[in-house]
Amino acid sequence: xxxxxxxxxxxxxxxxxxxxxxxxxxxxxxxxxxxxxxxxxxxxxxxxxxxxxxxxxxxxxxxxxxxxxxxxxxxxxxxxxxxxxxxxxxxxxxxxxxxxxxxxxxxxxxxxxxxxxxxxxxxxxxxxxxxxxxxxxxxxxxxxxxxxxxxxxxxxxxxxxxxxxxxxxxxxxxxxxxxxxxxxxxxxxxxxxxxxxxxxxxxxxxxxxxxxxxxxxxxxxxxxxxxxxxxxxxxxxxxxxxxxxxxxxxxxxxxxxxxxxxxxxxxxxxxxxxxxxxxxxxxxxxxxxxxxx
DNA sequence: CGAGGTACCTGACAGC
DNA sequence: TGCTGTCAGGTACCTC
Numbered sequence: 001x002x003x004x005x006x007x008x009x010x011x012x013x014x015x016x017x018x019x020x021x022x023x024x025x026x027x028x029x030x031x032x033x034x035x036x037x038x039x040x041x042x043x044x045x046x047x048x049x050x051x052x053x054x055x056x057x058x059x060x061x062x063x064x065x066x067x068x069x070x071x072x073x074x075x076x077x078x079x080x081x082x083x084x085x086x087x088x089x090x091x092x093x094x095x096x097x098x099x100x101x102x103x104x105x106x107x108x109x110x111x112x113x114x115x116x117x118x119x120x121x122x123x124x125x126x127x128x129x130x131x132x133x134x135x136x137x138x139x140x141x142x143x144x145x146x147x148x149x150x151x152x153x154x155x156x157x158x159x160x161x162x163x164x165x166x167x168x169x170x171x172x173x174x175x176x177x178x179x180x181x182x183x184x185x186x187x188x189x190x191x192x193x194x195x196x197x198x199x200x201x202x203x204x205x206x207x208x209x210x211x212x213x214x215x216x217x218x219x220x221x222x223x224x225x226x227x228x229x230x231x232x233x234x235x236x237x238x239x240x241x242x243x244x245x246x247x248x249x250x251x252x253x254x255x256x257x258x259x260x261x262x263x264x265x266x267x268x269x270x271x272x273x274x275x276x277x278x279x280x281x282x283x284x285x286x287x288x289x290x291x292x293x
Numbered sequence: 294c295g296a297g298g299t300a301c302c303t304g305a306c307a308g309c
Numbered sequence: 310t311g312c313t314g315t316c317a318g319g320t321a322c323c324t325c
Binding site: 032077078079109126127128129130171172173174178241278279280 | 294295296297298299301302303304
C-alpha cells in the first residue's frame with residue numbers, strides 16, 4: 001500500500017478534486033470492502049446526499065468528514081488507490097472515458113465507485129481487495145479505540161525528538177524496523193520507507209531498540225522526518241501500483257536508496273545492498289553502512 | 294510482551 | 310504454453 005507520503009499525496013489530490021462534492025450513488029462489485037455498515041444497501045442509503053466537508057489523513061487512513069456528522073474512512077492497504085475521473089461500464093468492466101493517465105494498467109481494478117453531484121466519479125482501484133471502507137458517525141470514529149491507539153504523526157511540528165523517544169519507549173525490546181513499522185508506535189511508516197529511513201540513519205534493520213545509542217536515536221529521528229518529507233514533496237513512489245488521484249505517478253522512485261535494490265551498489269559506499277527476511281517482510285540494507293554491531 | 298504464523302486476495306514474474 | 314512457487318505498499322488476530 002501506499003505509505004504516509006502516498007496517502008498524503010492522495011489527500012492533496014482529493015482536496016483539489018472532490019471537496020464540497022455530494023455523493024449521489026455508489027456502485028461495487030465487491031461490497032465486502034465495506035466493513036461498516038456491513039450491509040451495502042445501508043451504506044448506500046447512509047452515504048446518499050452527504051456532502052464532503054473536509055478531507056484529511058491520520059496514519060494511512062483517509063478521512064472524509066461529511067455533512068450530518070458522518071465520516072467516511074478509506075484505508076487503501078496494499079494495492080488500493082483512489083482515482084477521480086470518468087469511466088463508463090462496458091461488459092461489466094469500467095473503462096476510462098478519455099485517454100490519459102486513468103488508462104494506466106494498474107487502474108483497471110475498480111471495485112468501488114462513488115458517483116458525485118458534478119458528474120465525476122471517485123473510484124477505488126484495488127487489485128488484491130484488501131482495502132477497507134467504513135462509514136462512521138464522526139464522534140464515534142474519533143472516540144474509537146482503534147483510532148485513539150494510533151501513534152503520533154511524524155511530520156507534525158509537535159513530533160519532537162522527545163516524542164520520538166517516547167513513542168519508541170512503548171516497546172521495551174524488538175527490532176528497530178518492526179518497531180518503526182508498528183502503527184501504534186509511529187503513524188504511517190511501512191516497508192518501503194522503513195528501509196529507506198534505516199539506510200539514511202545507518203542503522204541495521206534488525207538492531208534491537210534497547211541497544212540503540214543516543215546518537216543513533218537522533219539519526220533515526222532526523223531520517224524519519226527527512227525521508228517522509230521528501231516522499232511527500234515528490235508525490236510518493238510509483239514502482240508499485242500506487243497512483244495519484246489523477247492516475248499520474250509519483251517521483252520518489254529515483255530517490256530510493258535501499259528498498260528493492262538487492263544486489264545493486266549502495267550509493268554511499270558501493271557495497272551491494274542485501275535483502276533479508278524477518279517478520280514476514282523483506283528488509284533491504286547496506287551491510288557495510290548499516291552494521292549490526 | 295514479543296515473535297511468528299495465518300488471513301484477507303490477486304497479479305506479475307521466474308523457472309522448469 | 311502452462312504449471313508451480315515466490316513475492317507484493319498493511320494490519321488484525323491468534324498461539325506459543
